Amino acid sequence: MTAAADAQLQLIDRLEASGALTPDWRQAFLDVGRHLFLPDVFWASTGGGYERCDRAESPDRWMELAYSDVAIVTQWDGGADDGQREPTSSVSMPTMVASMLRDLDVRDGHRVWEGGTGPGWNAALLAYRQGAHNVVTVELDPAVAAQAAANFRALEAAPTAVVGDAADGYPPSAPYDRGILTCSVREVPAAVIGQIRLQGVLVLPFAPLFGGGAVARLTVSGTTAEGPFTGSSAFMRMRQQRYQAPPVDDYLPGDWPGDAAQEHTTLSPLDVVDDWLAAFVVGLALPDLYYRRSDGDGMTTLWLFDTAVTSWATVDFVDGASRFEVRQSGPRRVWSEVEDVVRWWEKEGRPGFERFGLTVDGGEHRAWLDEPANPLPSARG
Incomplete structure (x- = not known):
């Protein structure tokens, strides 16, 4: 067994033991190596900041980080330089990838839309699980999309990859049974909701303007999407929803x-x-x-x-x-x-993420505790 395969297997076993990775996803995680989607130089979020790692200089450390449960930044500042001011493309931490795919609850034959291709690992996992013809992924940044396309060419099963605005969904292949965003939003795009089938599921990181963030699992009914949060999350915000505060x-x-x-x-x-x-x-x-x-x-x-x-x-x-x-x-x-x-x-006893939920109806967002009939204080007036 190669060092990469051994590290990959150890990570998968840890993800399964934690409950993040369900058995139906194990084979896809075995088939699609995370290291295949990482550039030779990346920055790993290791707790104390970002650790720069160059494969040519530290090949063992590079592979160790590739199969560590950490997020890895692959682009800073829209590709302008590596000044490390703001991450603009990344490969999410494996626990988060596995748990969001678990929340997505895909079934055989489901068509899946993904917003935010990034380097492509999540889309590739979906393609191996669902069949490449059932997966569409959309990326706004042409340079990031080009790198993802190059990564996909090395695979046996590659999704349909589109350069475009994830907030618009992708109407030519709609409707979808499932949708997933890999960037956070403070407003769920109405166009995306409109492209999910009745009783379909949309999984996304929701991050209010004030701070914090959690994964929402929303069930779609026409123009309405509603459901609980499933746990904490921290993702880069959708570029179109980054707030520019006045002076x-x-x-x-x-x-x-x-x-x-x-x-x-x-x-x-x-x-x-x-x-x-x-x-x-x-x-x-x-x-x-x-x-x-x-x-x-x-x-x-x-x-x-x-x-x-x-x-x-x-x-x-x-x-x-x-x-x-x-x-x-x-x-x-x-x-x-x-x-x-x-x-x-x-x-209320400091309830955790999982007791909160979100209803999106015609562009209006309403948060609640335990059930939609119990809105948060500001909604009560």
Whole structure:
């Protein structure tokens, strides 16, 4: 057995033992080696940042990382350089790939659409599982799509690969029994929902503007898609949905604090934004809020804004403090809204990702706890 095959088998066994990989997917993971979709130079997310690995310099480490349960970045900044400012293409961590394919629940003969080809590993797994003629994958970036096409040429079963906007789906091959996105969205594209068959399934990473993220498993009924979140996720956002925030001066003409009076809170702002689940809950309840932060020596200032550019707040975290200074301005008290959502979540027992769900109906997004009839606080008014 080669070193690659041995590393691949060990990874598959670990994925099966964890429950992420179901038995019906094992053969596809054996047939489609992850290392075949990785460039000679990549950056592995190893916890403390991104580790650059060059196959020519460190072939053993390169193969070790290829079959480690980590995400691997294959392009930075749209391919402009490797300045490592923002990842724009990657191969997802194997646990996430396996668990999302599990959630997809494909059956023999199902036609599958994928949005976000990337280097192509996920699409290739689908092609081997479903048959190449049943899989369509769409990639926006021509350079990334070209590399995926080159990767597919080495396979016995290659999906139909299209250069285009995943937000548009791919009408020529619709309808599909299943759909999967490999980039996160804060708004589920209506065109994609419209191309999934009645009672078909759409699996996607959903990431509110405020922060956090989770995989949603939505069942489609006409123009409506509804279903639970199945677990935490962290994906690059769909490029068309990356928010370009206006300058702070649009909210605060003149010097801080403007007309904002001093208040105090006992809720640490870092307990909100540094907790992936807490930030996700706030983002679900308050989808039009976002934040920036500035970190200093022993102090962090959190700036909160609404997308309508009407209201803002600041909260100052100081090491060792139990009360934190707040300033709020505008018709909304945006920090008070955040605090209300967090207190509600705590009162409910801090429910996890799997107890939340999402309904998308005609472009409107409604988040809920346990069932659609139990909307989150902001939806109750």
